[in-house]
Each structure stands twice: as structure tokens, then as C-alpha cells.
Amino acid sequence: MSDGNSKEQQAKKSLADLFKQMVVDEKEPSPAEPPKSMDEYKFWKTQPVPRFDEEIEKEGPITIQTVDDVRKEPYPIHSSFEWVLLDLESEHDLDQLHELLYDHYVEDHDAVFRFAYSKDFFNWALKPPGWKKEWHLGVRVKETGKLVAFIGGVPGDLTIRNNDIKSVEINFLCVHKQLRSKRLAPLLIKEITRRVNLHNIWQALYTSGTVLPKPLSTCRYGHRPLNWTKLYECGFSSLPMGETKASMVAKTTISNQTKTSGWRKMEEKDVEDVYKLYDAWKSRYEITQIMTIEDIKHWIYGGDNQDGKVIHAYIVEDENNKITDFISYYVLPFSVLENPKHKELGIAYLYYYASEAGIGKSPNDAESQELLKKRLKSLVNDAMVEAKNQKIDVFNALSSQDNTLFLDDLKFGAGDGFLHYYLFNYKAAHISGGIDSKTNEFLDNNKVSSVGVVML
Numbered sequence: 001m002s003d004g005n006s007k008e009q010q011a012k013k014s015l016a017d018l019f020k021q022m023v024v025d026e027k028e029p030s031p032a033e034p035p036k037s038m039d040e041y042k043f044w045k046t047q048p049v050p051r052f053d054e055e056i057e058k059e060g061p062i063t064i065q066t067v068d069d070v071r072k073e074p075y076p077i078h079s080s081f082e083w084v085l086l087d088l089e090s091e092h093d094l095d096q097l098h099e100l101l102y103d104h105y106v107e108d109h110d111a112v113f114r115f116a117y118s119k120d121f122f123n124w125a126l127k128p129p130g131w132k133k134e135w136h137l138g139v140r141v142k143e144t145g146k147l148v149a150f151i152g153g154v155p156g157d158l159t160i161r162n163n164d165i166k167s168v169e170i171n172f173l174c175v176h177k178q179l180r181s182k183r184l185a186p187l188l189i190k191e192i193t194r195r196v197n198l199h200n201i202w203q204a205l206y207t208s209g210t211v212l213p214k215p216l217s218t219c220r221y222g223h224r225p226l227n228w229t230k231l232y233e234c235g236f237s238s239l240p241m242g243e244t245k246a247s248m249v250a251k252t253t254i255s256n257q258t259k260t261s262g263w264r265k266m267e268e269k270d271v272e273d274v275y276k277l278y279d280a281w282k283s284r285y286e287i288t289q290i291m292t293i294e295d296i297k298h299w300i301y302g303g304d305n306q307d308g309k310v311i312h313a314y315i316v317e318d319e320n321n322k323i324t325d326f327i328s329y330y331v332l333p334f335s336v337l338e339n340p341k342h343k344e345l346g347i348a349y350l351y352y353y354a355s356e357a358g359i360g361k362s363p364n365d366a367e368s369q370e371l372l373k374k375r376l377k378s379l380v381n382d383a384m385v386e387a388k389n390q391k392i393d394v395f396n397a398l399s400s401q402d403n404t405l406f407l408d409d410l411k412f413g414a415g416d417g418f419l420h421y422y423l424f425n426y427k428a429a430h431i432s433g434g435i436d437s438k439t440n441e442f443l444d445n446n447k448v449s450s451v452g453v454v455m456l
């Protein structure tokens with residue numbers, strides 16, 4: 001979308017704009033425009049979700065039921081298929097899920113990159129405290145046992161504008177390419193809903209790049225190259241006009257030394273302190289995940305089997321050994337298809353963080369925002385230094401949380417991807433995702449998103 005205003009902005013190119021060119025299509029994407037009318041959402045119009053044109057006057061559940069109202073039998077499925085609950089403790093089932101998602105999950109438009117999910121990743125993402133096998137739902141071909149579809153749910157209670165809500169997070173919905181457009185996705189969604197409802201849980205949070213009725217929030221991806229040459233050779237970044245490969249490498253080079261004093265890797269003994277920081281920090285946002293100490297141990301520290309492959313967390317300790325900050329990122333590589341030189345791109349995603357610099361401070365207070373901005377820049381810079389030393393090629397962050405305070409300054413380029421957040425069976429007024437609703441640019445002037453929850 002280009003108008004006079006955006007042309008004018010283009011004339012004043014900052015360094016940050018230059019980086020944006022590496023990853024943004026020429027045409028600015030339009031994030032939350034519904035691709036079809038509500039009536040054409042044959043499945044979603046039957047579900048308890050807000051309509052696109054609905055004004056939200058009162059926040060809360062859309063339909064109220066009891067467990068007695070819930071169907072006790074699984075929904076019928078075509079006779080060639082059967083429902084299966086994956087046993088993610090078993091190598092066989094982990095292998096099957098890996099194979100399905102590797103070959104059939106989200107690819108980029110040109111099918112050059114795809115997510116390279118690992119077994120370690122599934123163990124982390126699908127087995128947090130309170131996980132249930134009943135929510136690892138697959139569809140198999142009866143005759144061959146081949147897994148052809150999956151949807152996953154994990155516990156994930158939420159706070160939405162001071163209301164605590166028992167909830168699940170739904171993720172990894174995937175249908176084999178040869179079975180697409182056969183309405184298997186709605187069947188998986190109905191069946192997982194039934195299985196969640198049987199636990200007296202009626203709300204869910206999910207995200208998607210697809211526009212469905214109706215986004216609660218929309219965030220934009222930012223990408224910070226750490227190994228520009230490799231990104232260029234893989235076709236992830238292009239060479240902006242007027243630049244040379246050498247000038248791009250120079251502009252994206254970061255030090256290999258962290259600089260925040262008191263910085264160190266998080267250890268298991270830090271879990272409780274990190275929990276306290278997280279819990280005090282989250283009131284900055286309008287939607288957050290409620291986490292117990294056990295949740296922090298799993299999601300931030302990595303759990304009992306922490307082997308440093310998926311989640312990486314660091315803390316800052318002051319001179320009295322008090323933990324004042326933490327920051328974390330998870331690693332999920334891309335497979336690079338048909339590239340003679342590279343098979344995989346190392347990708348890190350900024351995850352949860354908290355800093356005393358922002359606790360008890362309002363995002364509307366310019367002075368404390370300025371201090372927080374300085375702090376976050378230091379923390380994220382050092383997280384990127386660690387990531388670079390772990391051979392990560394690009395560091396991604398959404399425009400959620402307080403990220404717009406540092407995205408431009410730390411040379412994140414705005415990507416062409418948007419992530420929409422949805423709530424199932426809950427009406428809530430729109431929450432800022434850190435982008436300007438007219439230009440889709442990251443918010444600036446110390447304005448931030450109110451989305452505090454990070455989905456994988």
C-alpha cells in the first residue's frame with residue numbers, strides 16, 4: 001500500500017529503513033483485512049468467536065456451558081481414517097509428528113524455507129507442566145498407520161485486562177498437503193475443543209498468519225541479521241540498492257562480547273527469582289500468560305532436561321547478587337530447500353523478558369520508558385551476542401511486549417509477516433500489537449504493544 005505520505009517517508013531513509021528493505025516485499029502487506037465476508041467463513045461463523053464488524057461492549061465468554069453439555073464421543077471421521085492420541089514420550093510418535101510437520105507445516109511463499117522442528121522442540125513446546133496426551137490429537141490412515149493431521153493443545157491460563165481465565169494454547173494445526181481443502185481442519189478444531197471442554201476449560205488462545213474472525217491483536221515480525229552473508233546466500237535477505245555486500249556485512253556486524261554488567265546464563269537456582277520478576281512485570285500488558293514457578297522452570301529455564309538446544313535464558317545480577325533482569329529466546333531453525341551451499345538457517349526468537357527498570361512503571365511515563373528503552377537495548381543486544389556465538393543467523397522479534405522500544409535502534413528490519421492473535425469463546429476489545437494501524441510500521445516515540453503473551 002503506497003500513498004503520498006509513505007513516499008515522503010521513503011525519501012528520508014534511515015538506516016533502519018534500509019534494513020527493512022531486506023525483508024519487505026515492495027508492496028506493503030495489509031495485515032488484518034478479512035479476505036472474505038463473515039458469511040463465507042462456513043466453519044468459523046458457527047463458532048463462538050466475534051464477528052469482524054462486532055463492537056465489543058462487554059468483555060467475557062461468548063457461550064457458557066457445563067461439562068454435562070459436552071458430547072462424550074469423538075466426532076465421527078471418514079472410515080479410512082482414525083483419531084489417534086500421540087504419545088510424545090515414544091520415539092515412534094515423535095518421529096511421526098516430526099515427519100508430518102517437517103513436510104507439511106508452514107512454508108514461505110516461494111517454498112524456499114520451512115520450519116525444521118526437532119524432537120527437543122516438541123518436548124519443550126508440547127509438554128509443559130500439566131500437559132495432557134488427550135490434547136496431542138492426530139489423524140492416522142487406518143490401513144497404513146500414517147499420521148496425516150495434527151493439532152496440539154497445552155495448558156496456558158491467561159490474564160486479560162485483570163480477568164484471570166482458565167485457558168489452553170492451541171498450536172501446530174497441520175493437514176497433509178494431499179488432504180487439504182477437505183474440511184479436516186474444522187473437524188480437528190471441533191474435536192480438540194471437545195477434549196478441552198471435558199476438562200471444564202472453555203477458552204483458548206491461538207495465533208495464525210491467516211485472517212480469521214476476529215483478531216484480538218496483530219503483531220509484525222522484525223528480523224535482525226546476525227550473519228548477513230549467509231542470509232543473502234540463502235535468499236532470505238537481498239542486497240539493497242546502493243549497498244555492497246561488504247557494506248551490509250559492516251552494518252550488521254555485532255560484537256562477540258556481551259556488555260551488560262552482571263550478565264550470566266540462567267541457572268536452575270534462579271527459577272524462583274525469575275518467576276518473581278516475571279510476575280511483577282506482566283501487569284504492563286493487557287494480555288499475559290499466568291505462570292507458576294514450575295511453568296517458569298519449564299518455559300524459561302528449559303525444564304529438567306535443559307540441554308541448551310531450544311530455550312536460552314540469561315539473567316542480570318547486581319552487586320548484591322540480586323537478579324534485576326532476565327531475557328530468553330528460543331531456537332527454531334529453518335530448513336533451506338534446494339540451496340547448493342546451505343541446508344539450515346539458525347533462527348532465534350525473542351521470548352519472555354522482564355526488567356526492574358519497568359516494574360511498577362507505566363508505559364505512559366516518558367521518563368521511565370526512556371530508562372527502560374536503554375535497559376532493553378542492552379539486554380537484547382547481549383542476547384543477540386549470545387545467539388551469534390551459538391551460530392544463529394537471524395534473530396527475530398515480534399512487535400509485541402515492549403519490543404518497539406528497541407526494534408529500530410537495534411536494526412531489526414520489519415518483515416512481511418504478521419501474526420494475528422485470537423481468543424476462542426471470549427470477547428475482548430482490540431489490544432495494540434505494536435504497529436500503527438494505518439501504516440503497519442512499528443510504533444515509535446516510546447509507544448508499545450499491550451500484548452505480553454508470546455506464542456510459539
Ligand SMILES: CCCCCCCCCCCCCC(=O)SCCNC(=O)CCNC(=O)[C@H](O)C(C)(C)COP(=O)(O)OP(=O)(O)OC[C@H]1O[C@@H](n2cnc3c(N)ncnc32)[C@H](O)[C@@H]1OP(=O)(O)O
Pocket residue numbers: 040041042043044045104105106107168170171172173174175176179180181182183184185186189192193196197201202203204206207208209210212424425
Ligand atoms: C476451548 C478450547 C478451544 C480449542 C480450539 C480453539 C480454536 C483453534 C483454532 C486453530 C488454531 C490453529 C493455530 C495454528 O496452528 S496456525 C498454523 C496453521 N497451520 C499451517 O498453516 C500449516 C500448513 N497448512 C495446513 O496444514 C492447512 O492449510 C490447515 C490445517 C491450516 C487448514 O487446512 P485446509 O487448508 O485443508 O482447510 P480445510 O478444508 O480443512 O478447512 C478450511 C477451514 O479452516 C479454516 N482455517 C484455515 N487455516 C486456519 C488456521 N490457521 N486456523 C484456524 N482455521 C483455519 C479456514 O478458514 C476454513 O474455515 P472457514 O473459512 O470455512 O470458516
